[in-house]
Amino acid sequence: MSRLSKPETPFTGSVQNHPALKILRPPNPPVTVQQWSDWQWHLKNQINTVAELEKWLSPTVEEKRAIYFSQEKFHFSFTPYWASLMDPSDFLCPIRRQAIPLDEEFRTSVYEPRDFISDGVKVAQGRLTHLYPDRAILSLHSACVLYCRFCPQRKIVPRESKTHFFSFSNSQDRSILNEKEWSEIREYLNSHPQIQELILSGGEPFLLNDEVLHQIFFNIKAIPSIKNLRIETRILSVLPQRITSECIQMLKEFQPLYLILHVNHPREISPEFQDACAKLADSGIPLASQTVLLKDLNDKVATLSYLFSFLFNLRVRPYRLVQLLPFQGTEHFRTTISGGLKIIENLRGRITGLSLPEYVVDTAGGKISLRYESILSRNKKRVLLKNCEGKVFVYPEKIFSFSS
Numbered sequence: 001m002s003r004l005s006k007p008e009t010p011f012t013g014s015v016q017n018h019p020a021l022k023i024l025r026p027p028n029p030p031v032t033v034q035q036w037s038d039w040q041w042h043l044k045n046q047i048n049t050v051a052e053l054e055k056w057l058s059p060t061v062e063e064k065r066a067i068y069f070s071q072e073k074f075h076f077s078f079t080p081y082w083a084s085l086m087d088p089s090d091f092l093c094p095i096r097r098q099a100i101p102l103d104e105e106f107r108t109s110v111y112e113p114r115d116f117i118s119d120g121v122k123v124a125q126g127r128l129t130h131l132y133p134d135r136a137i138l139s140l141h142s143a144c145v146l147y148c149r150f151c152p153q154r155k156i157v158p159r160e161s162k163t164h165f166f167s168f169s170n171s172q173d174r175s176i177l178n179e180k181e182w183s184e185i186r187e188y189l190n191s192h193p194q195i196q197e198l199i200l201s202g203g204e205p206f207l208l209n210d211e212v213l214h215q216i217f218f219n220i221k222a223i224p225s226i227k228n229l230r231i232e233t234r235i236l237s238v239l240p241q242r243i244t245s246e247c248i249q250m251l252k253e254f255q256p257l258y259l260i261l262h263v264n265h266p267r268e269i270s271p272e273f274q275d276a277c278a279k280l281a282d283s284g285i286p287l288a289s290q291t292v293l294l295k296d297l298n299d300k301v302a303t304l305s306y307l308f309s310f311l312f313n314l315r316v317r318p319y320r321l322v323q324l325l326p327f328q329g330t331e332h333f334r335t336t337i338s339g340g341l342k343i344i345e346n347l348r349g350r351i352t353g354l355s356l357p358e359y360v361v362d363t364a365g366g367k368i369s370l371r372y373e374s375i376l377s378r379n380k381k382r383v384l385l386k387n388c389e390g391k392v393f394v395y396p397e398k399i400f401s402f403s404s
């Protein structure tokens with residue numbers, strides 16, 4: 001057992017009644033209701049120093065040291081809203097552990113690369129990656145609303161600044177898509193009509209304001225072959241206030257548009273999160289989720305079954321459970337694939353199939369689906385299948401054709 005693990009404590013009842021959530025609410029230091037519901041206020045008051053963090057909880061000596069050492073190396077930043085979800089009395093709080101660095105982050109195992117470079121065609125200095133035949137991934141900028149301690153995106157990569165295709169509502173990031181890059185991307189998409197879906201992924205697309213997002217979506221949808229937009233976002237967990245009625249109206253203009261919410265733990269499903277999901281779902285915006293499997297944080301059957309069922313009840317379809325990408329300083333978050341397969345098998349008999357995500361691993365060649373071997377053997381006559389309880393069933397493979 002690692003120093004970061006603790007016994008499984010299944011969640012029951014509603015998350016908003018969790019005693020730890022009540023500790024920090026109303027926010028400390030006090031802010032007005034108007035400020036708290038204003039997403040721009042949260043961005044202006046981001047927590048990125050020990051002094052800021054101390055307004056919310058008493059960081060340990062190790063946490064302070066790790067924040068200090070992460071300067072110039074890894075980003076450290078999150079919203080006051082995210083801080084309000086933390087349990088100040090619990091060092092192992094999953095909200096805290098996803099956001100505050102520890103000593104482990106500065107150790108790199110032999111299996112952990114310092115950079116992750118995926119295969120596929122790269123356009124405009126890697127802003128656009130074309131890896132799958134009918135899809136491409138677009139990164140508009142490199143800023144996140146929370147720098148998750150397990151993600152390569154937390155690494156600080158200085159970039160040249162150029163004329164921007166758009167400007168940030170807050171000027172915190174230097175790495176924004178520029179005019180020249182956008183025209184290269186547009187040209188590539190126009191000349192590859194097999195690309196029908198554009199995936200907007202990290203940095204956080206919703207850090208841009210509605211006008212800028214409208215401009216971007218409008219330009220993307222002006223490309224005749226692009227049929228779908230998919231937005232992968234952490235915003236509902238970290239800043240649900242961003243999902244305003246104006247934002248939802250803007251999103252509705254660009255359907256079909258899918259939101260994939262990154263959610264790792266039931267404690268992220270606050271009343272604000274639930275409210276934002278309800279408004280989006282009521283507006284007809286399809287919602288799905290992805291969860292990163294994280295050691296000692298959510299790698300328990302009870303935690304994940306609660307998370308997936310809760311999301312499903314909010315009309316968010318659990319879509320993917322992602323095996324953590326090995327990357328510099330993330331060993332303490334990594335589970336084995338064998339462990340992940342066992343969890344999926346246990347979940348299979350426990351929650352409805354509609355709320356069971358696909359278990360996948362990211363590789364340089366794209367995502368690969370991971371499945372526990374349910375086929376024990378097969379030949380031309382029959383297939384031997386095993387269910388989640390280990391019972392064996394025979395499926396006849398031979399097809400008999402009857403003439404009429």
Ligand code: SF4
Nearest residue numbers: 144148151153202234
């Ligand atoms: S890209 Fe997503 S997972 Fe990675 S740091 Fe940003 S918010 Fe976290």
